[in-house]
Amino acid sequence: MELVKLTEKEFKKFALNHPQANFYQTVEWGHLKETNNWCIHLLGLKNKNKIVAGCMLLSKTTPIKRKMFYSPRGFLIDYNDYDLLKEFTKQIKDYVKKEKGIFIKIDPNIIYQERDIDGNIVENGENNYKAYENLIKLKYKHFGFNLMQETLQPRWIYVIPTKGISDEEILANMDQVARKVIRRNEKNHIKCREIGYDELEEFKNIMQHTGDRRGFIDRPLSYYQNMYNNLSNSNMIKVMLVELHVKESIETMSKEKEEIEKDRAERQRLHDEKIVNMKEDKYNKKIEELTNSIEKITKKIEEMTKIQEENGDVLVLGGVLFIPYGKEVLALLGGSYKEYMNFESAYNIYYELIKYANHHGYERCNLYGITGDFKESNPLYNLYAFKRKFSGNVEELIGEFDLVINKPLYLAYKVAFGLYHGAKTIKNKIKR
Numbered sequence: 001m002e003l004v005k006l007t008e009k010e011f012k013k014f015a016l017n018h019p020q021a022n023f024y025q026t027v028e029w030g031h032l033k034e035t036n037n038w039c040i041h042l043l044g045l046k047n048k049n050k051i052v053a054g055c056m057l058l059s060k061t062t063p064i065k066r067k068m069f070y071s072p073r074g075f076l077i078d079y080n081d082y083d084l085l086k087e088f089t090k091q092i093k094d095y096v097k098k099e100k101g102i103f104i105k106i107d108p109n110i111i112y113q114e115r116d117i118d119g120n121i122v123e124n125g126e127n128n129y130k131a132y133e134n135l136i137k138l139k140y141k142h143f144g145f146n147l148m149q150e151t152l153q154p155r156w157i158y159v160i161p162t163k164g165i166s167d168e169e170i171l172a173n174m175d176q177v178a179r180k181v182i183r184r185n186e187k188n189h190i191k192c193r194e195i196g197y198d199e200l201e202e203f204k205n206i207m208q209h210t211g212d213r214r215g216f217i218d219r220p221l222s223y224y225q226n227m228y229n230n231l232s233n234s235n236m237i238k239v240m241l242v243e244l245h246v247k248e249s250i251e252t253m254s255k256e257k258e259e260i261e262k263d264r265a266e267r268q269r270l271h272d273e274k275i276v277n278m279k280e281d282k283y284n285k286k287i288e289e290l291t292n293s294i295e296k297i298t299k300k301i302e303e304m305t306k307i308q309e310e311n312g313d314v315l316v317l318g319g320v321l322f323i324p325y326g327k328e329v330l331a332l333l334g335g336s337y338k339e340y341m342n343f344e345s346a347y348n349i350y351y352e353l354i355k356y357a358n359h360h361g362y363e364r365c366n367l368y369g370i371t372g373d374f375k376e377s378n379p380l381y382n383l384y385a386f387k388r389k390f391s392g393n394v395e396e397l398i399g400e401f402d403l404v405i406n407k408p409l410y411l412a413y414k415v416a417f418g419l420y421h422g423a424k425t426i427k428n429k430i431k432r
């Protein structure tokens with residue numbers, strides 16, 4: 001067997017059809033990373049001209065002038081086949097050594113042990129304990145079975161199966177609260193809309209606001225534009241906004257108010273003219289109920305009218321950037337405006353995302369990162385609590401590993417990276 005450089009065409013075909021196919025192991029993602037000074041290496045282990053294992057490696061020069069290598073959600077290999085993994089490891093180490101690399105980081109796209117919706121281990125469920133043992137045996141350094149979000153890619157994710165079910169079943173499988181909010185918002189003319197390159201600035205504004213609110217540094221508009229340009233030709237990127245159609249909502253509520261007022265007036269007429277014999281207490285209770293409804297709708301119309309005056313007929317509430325690739329739709333980035341979070345529009349946009357996956361033949365919708373601490377005291381618990389309202393299950397991935405090529409330089413890199421990262425964090429805090 002021989003490790004060779006693959007053409008883009010060869011790698012695309014191999015990667016897309018691999019059981020561990022994922023967006024991060026694509027040529028398109030690699031070209032996007034090139035815009036941020038990464039180099040891509042498309043490698044395959046061939047046995048009689050057949051690719052039996054492969055990966056896209058990203059390399060970058062470190063502060064100590066040597067390269068680090070990263071195979072995001074890679075390698076694409078059967079980790080349970082020890083002999084194959086051993087041979088691939090040997091040859092890729094030789095390749096990286098020639099390229100003056102210090103280490104290779106991987107975070108394989110494989111489940112460590114199967115979990116249910118509550119995060120509990122499924123009895124007799126799927127596991128890849130052998131894969132983990134094989135990696136450790138071959139001297140891969142494991143980051144650990146972390147519960148929070150300390151790794152480059154989340155070890156804990158939340159997924160929803162979407163294959164072969166109807167929109168009605170998708171909705172029926174959800175938590176009752178989610179269904180109620182989605183139906184209410186649909187009635188109030190909250191709608192989702194896919195946007196193109198020309199409107200990316202609107203999505204950038206959402207992410208900027210979300211970053212300011214949550215305390216992270218958002219990427220510049222150019223990043224989203226580069227991403228769109230790199231991925232759109234392969235139909236691997238979609239950006240969706242969720243919007244409140246204010247004018248339509250006011251019109252619907254006004255009609256509803258008018259109908260209730262007519263109902264109240266007619267009841268009063270029938271009562272006052274003694275056309276219908278009514279029990280007084282029952283009549284008074286109904287009139288009070290209708291009056292309260294009118295007052296509530298009037299207040300909502302006033303609130304909506306104020307929103308219309310300040311923002312126009314259509315108000316953007318939030319958005320999501322998602323990646324359709326392989327067997328799944330991945331919700332990569334998303335956010336919302338804090339002042340309009342009372343509309344709970346995130347329910348609608350994720351419902352549309354799940355429907356998109358189903359309608360386009362994808363097997364699952366990946367709502368991406370959560371944490372592995374399922375106690376309500378966990379400060380990030382609400383992230384998991386929200387996603388589980390859509391049904392589905394927790395996935396625990398195997399984690400992050402470093403394959404060290406040069407141990408002294410690796411230790412020096414760890415120290416230099418720690419200092420660099422600390423300085424960058426302080427700089428970002430000062431900017432905020």
